[in-house]
Amino acid sequence: xxxxxxxxxxxxxxxxxxxxxxxxxxxxxxxxxxxxxxxxxxxxxxxxxxxxxxxxxxxxxxxxxxxxxxxxxxxxxxxxxxxxxxxxxxxxxxxxxxxxxxxxxxxxxxxxxxxxxxxxxxxxxxxxxxxxxxxxxxxxxxxxxxxxxxxxxxxxxxxxxxxxxxxxxxxxxxxxxxxxxxxxxxxxxxxxxxxxxxxxxxxxxxxxxxxxxx
Numbered sequence: 376x377x378x379x380x381x382x383x384x385x386x387x388x389x390x391x392x393x394x395x396x397x398x399x400x401x402x403x404x405x406x407x408x409x410x411x412x413x414x415x416x417x418x419x420x421x422x423x424x425x426x427x428x429x430x431x432x433x434x435x436x437x438x439x440x441x442x443x444x445x446x447x448x449x450x451x452x453x454x455x456x457x458x459x460x461x462x463x464x465x466x467x468x469x470x471x472x473x474x475x476x477x478x479x480x481x482x483x484x485x486x487x488x489x490x491x492x493x494x495x496x497x498x499x500x501x502x503x504x505x506x507x508x509x510x511x512x513x514x515x516x517x518x519x520x521x522x523x524x525x526x527x528x529x530x531x532x533x534x535x536x537x538x539x540x541x542x543x544x545x546x547x548x549x550x551x552x553x554x555x556x557x558x559x560x561x562x563x564x565x566x567x568x569x570x571x572x573x574x575x576x577x578x579x580x581x582x583x584x585x586x587x588x589x
Contacts, residue, residue, distance in 0.1 A: 378463050378505050379586060382474035385510035386541050388520030389567045390574060394510060395472055397575045398582065402468065405588065410462050412471035415451045441486030448478050449495045456501045463502065468586070474504050476562075479551050484544040485537065489551065496555045503556040506585060508578050509545050512567035514538030 383391045402409045459469055475496050483489035517538050549562045563581055565574050
């Protein structure tokens with residue numbers, strides 16, 4: 376059976392949440408059965424895992440922090456893998472907020488753990504998205520949209536301090552995404568600087584094509 380597994384990626388402030396909600400509404404209108412995956416976590420408490428990953432009082436070096444985050448995120452994906460596989464077998468469309476590409480970017484390219492991220496995800500028995508939509512914005516746009524949201528956690532602060540590096544890291548990560556997924560995952564870039572309705576229309580055109588709804 377054909378897999379229908381889509382993921383949304385991008386920096387903080389790129390517009391992923393708004394795009395996800397718009398896609399959910401469109402799939403509902405199309406009478407498409409779908410499930411939402413939030414990384415980290417799905418049926419578990421994603422807030423607890425996020426808190427552990429961004430605990431500000433830890434005295435660990437940044438390299439050790441990144442290793443812990445890499446391992447926690449990989450473990451979370453392995454735990455969720457059976458749920459995702461079963462849903463896909465039942466014909467349910469999976470729409471995920473983030474994916475293993477975040478580990479490639481955050482802990483791999485930026486965090487210096489790219490070899491570890493690659494090795495873990497090649498050995499882990501996890502389903503890979505068919506399409507990852509990367510909503511691309513500049514570092515300055517990410518900062519502008521994120522500033523004022525309230526108190527930021529450790530990861531969000533890191534992004535703000537190195538926004539331009541994170542923006543370019545997604546381009547560098549694409550080759551690793553294809554490598555780790557064995558060529559299964561296709562990466563499609565969406566212009567997050569464009570009007571939101573254009574971003575949504577572009578994403579839905581690819582989703583409908585993949586679902587055979589055209």
